[in-house]
Amino acid sequence: MAGLSGGGKLGPGMGFAVRVLEASGDQRRIVYLWVGEIMGVPLLDIKKMHAPIRDALAQKVLEVMDSAMYVNGKYVDDFEAELAAYCGAAKAVGVSSGSDALIIALMALGVKPGDEIITTPFTFFATVGAIVRVGATPVFVDIEPRGFNIDPSLIEERMTSRTVGIIPVSLFGQTADMDAVESVAGKHGVWVLEDAAQSIGARLHGKMSGTFGHAGIFSFFPAKNLGAMGDGGAVLTDDPALADKMVLLRNHGGHHRYYYDEVGGNFRLDAMQAAVLSVKLPHLETWEKVRRDNAKVYDEQILNRDGCVLPDEMESRYHVYNQYVIRVLNGRRDGVKAFLDAENVGNAIYYPLCLHQQKCFSNLGYQTGDFPVSERAAAEVLALPIYTDQAPQVAESLNRALKG
Numbered sequence: 001m002a003g004l005s006g007g008g009k010l011g012p013g014m015g016f017a018v019r020v021l022e023a024s025g026d027q028r029r030i031v032y033l034w035v036g037e038i039m040g041v042p043l044l045d046i047k048k049m050h051a052p053i054r055d056a057l058a059q060k061v062l063e064v065m066d067s068a069m070y071v072n073g074k075y076v077d078d079f080e081a082e083l084a085a086y087c088g089a090a091k092a093v094g095v096s097s098g099s100d101a102l103i104i105a106l107m108a109l110g111v112k113p114g115d116e117i118i119t120t121p122f123t124f125f126a127t128v129g130a131i132v133r134v135g136a137t138p139v140f141v142d143i144e145p146r147g148f149n150i151d152p153s154l155i156e157e158r159m160t161s162r163t164v165g166i167i168p169v170s171l172f173g174q175t176a177d178m179d180a181v182e183s184v185a186g187k188h189g190v191w192v193l194e195d196a197a198q199s200i201g202a203r204l205h206g207k208m209s210g211t212f213g214h215a216g217i218f219s220f221f222p223a224k225n226l227g228a229m230g231d232g233g234a235v236l237t238d239d240p241a242l243a244d245k246m247v248l249l250r251n252h253g254g255h256h257r258y259y260y261d262e263v264g265g266n267f268r269l270d271a272m273q274a275a276v277l278s279v280k281l282p283h284l285e286t287w288e289k290v291r292r293d294n295a296k297v298y299d300e301q302i303l304n305r306d307g308c309v310l311p312d313e314m315e316s317r318y319h320v321y322n323q324y325v326i327r328v329l330n331g332r333r334d335g336v337k338a339f340l341d342a343e344n345v346g347n348a349i350y351y352p353l354c355l356h357q358q359k360c361f362s363n364l365g366y367q368t369g370d371f372p373v374s375e376r377a378a379a380e381v382l383a384l385p386i387y388t389d390q391a392p393q394v395a396e397s398l399n400r401a402l403k404g
């Protein structure tokens with residue numbers, strides 16, 4: 001009996017172990033019980049990311065607490081100026097989340113019911129949710145297979161007299177082909193709003209993601225490359241009138257308290273989040289380097305190239321790998337995922353079902369088969385831990401999964 005042991009999983013990353021250290025005839029047992037983090041590789045370890053700047057973060061949080069300036073004010077103004085300068089945009093408007101950044105940008109661009117907006121069906125829900133929330137109609141265009149971003153060569157044929165704009169998404173940390181998107185938009189006189197929620201710091205021929213088109217949005221959701229300690233987002237634009245309108249709209253549409261020019265909403269960024277983001281922004285490039293170095297480790301150490309396709313950095317791009325997403329071929333994705341799960345190697349599927357196939361958008365009339373490149377991506381993609389110091393272990397585990 002002594003030495004008998006067992007254990008199990010309590011939830012994501014948590015486990016328990018039980019061991020009977022000693023047992024005697026009268027059934028007196030000494031039981032060793034352990035509950036804690038399972039040894040393995042988490043998909044993202046935010047605590048580890050914060051560890052070297054923990055004191056600076058704590059100090060800033062206390063400073064905001066003692067200032068009692070929790071809504072608007074200095075911390076938000078400062079972060080907006082820092083973010084705009086970092087990206088090379090005229091203006092950054094801090095808002096409550098990436099999702100709200102999309103909504104407020106669409107409101108400021110004057111989108112109205114009946115308008116059509118072209119976007120990709122292979123993105124996070126919020127891109128398309130925002131279009132519907134402002135009463136417009138999403139019109140989907142398939143993606144190109146290398147970068148998972150909208151295929152600009154397919155945009156023109158989907159344009160109608162009701163098309164008002166295009167929302168390309170720079171998915172997983174690599175910019176969409178913004179030149180081609182801007183050129184087709186320019187030809188038809190429609191705006192471009194870049195959903196750069198996953199691509200802060202990414203570049204296309206040296207120009208920062210988020211600064212293309214009429215406006216670009218960021219998300220500061222904790223798992224994004226620049227994450228707050230809660231929700232947050234921003235809209236970048238070089239158009240001062242558009243920026244002014246968003247500043248108005250995020251505060252219910254009023255310049256002066258209790259006098260309103262428009263119907264906006266409460267889309268404000270918390271001072272506490274803005275202050276945290278100010279502390280974190282100067283470290284973004286260091287964290288990017290960890291991600292890019294790990295991408296190189298994977299390039300070298302993931303072996304079975306008949307069984308999977310690794311993400312690649314496309315021409316003129318600087319990829320910041322918000323997610324490192326491989327394709328697992330030959331219908332083996334779910335099997336490989338189960339293998340990694342069993343070894344506690346973090347992984348995730350972004351995204352398992354395209355947006356044109358979602359129940360809530362069934363009224364749009366799309367069918368399975370309409371966007372084959374997106375649908376194939378949804379069946380093959382698998383994200384691996386990329387902000388980690390255990391990339392060789394992940395590669396080794398994946399190599400066994402692909403062999404098995």
Ligand SMILES: *Cc1c(COP(=O)(O)O)cnc(C)c1O
Pocket residue numbers: 097098099100123124126127169195197198219220221231232233
């Ligand atoms: C995260 C994300 C959003 C929404 O951001 P939130 O801050 O979570 O509201 C929008 N679009 C894309 C592509 C995203 O990844």
